[in-house]
Amino acid sequence: MPISPNQGSSAGGTAVVITGTNLANASAVRFGTNPGTITGNTPTSVNVTSPAGHGAVGVTVTTPGGTSNPLSFFYLEPPTKFSLSQTSGAEAGGNSVTITGANLNGATSVTFGANAATITSNNSGSIVVTVPAGTGSVAVTVVTPGGSTNGLFYQYVVAPTVTDIDPDAGPTAGGTGVTITGTGLTTTNSVTFDGVPASFVVINDTEVSAVTPAGTAGAVDVVVTTTGGSATLAGGFTYVAGPGI
Structure with missing residues (x-):
């Protein structure tokens, strides 16, 4: 007499089908000592909704002809x-x-707000996912056979823009203090001039102060990288060679 599925949430509510013979007119299905809710019954099957419980329990079916031998059912604890x-x-x-x-093992889905993430690794203590696209602050929800959980939040950060740099020229030796203006600059974690990192300080969401590194004469790209992505001011700063005598 098989049972399918043979596991479900400790909160109960799992739809279970028990198949066998002489199951007509079932009066009770018990998960351990707790009664399930019979939702359908034929001579060869009983449909039942599992009650709440914990651990491994025996499931028995009672009919006018007696009580069956137990089948194993395993309660799964909800994820945290x-x-x-x-x-x-x-x-x-x-x-x-x-x-x-x-x-967390056996996770069937992870969502960031309404959007599904891609699960790349999963065990009892951790899940590795690839984050989907989204906006704003969203709840992260994990669903496993044992239930679901949320309570952690993820903040989507808008991509930055860079619109101006002042001054826009300085010596190849570097050391020029510049102000970079744009939007979404609060989480700036890198500023480069022609790929060379510069020291910087975030002033506010629209301004970053930086000091140019040494460079080669000519116009170079200025790239600002934030948690939300990168923005490039193409040819935004020009290195000027010093005089030679």
């Missing part, structure tokens, strides 16, 4: 989440985030 390896990222998504917690 402790932390996210990253709590923010670009609206375009695509970055990898690790969710740590307990009872």
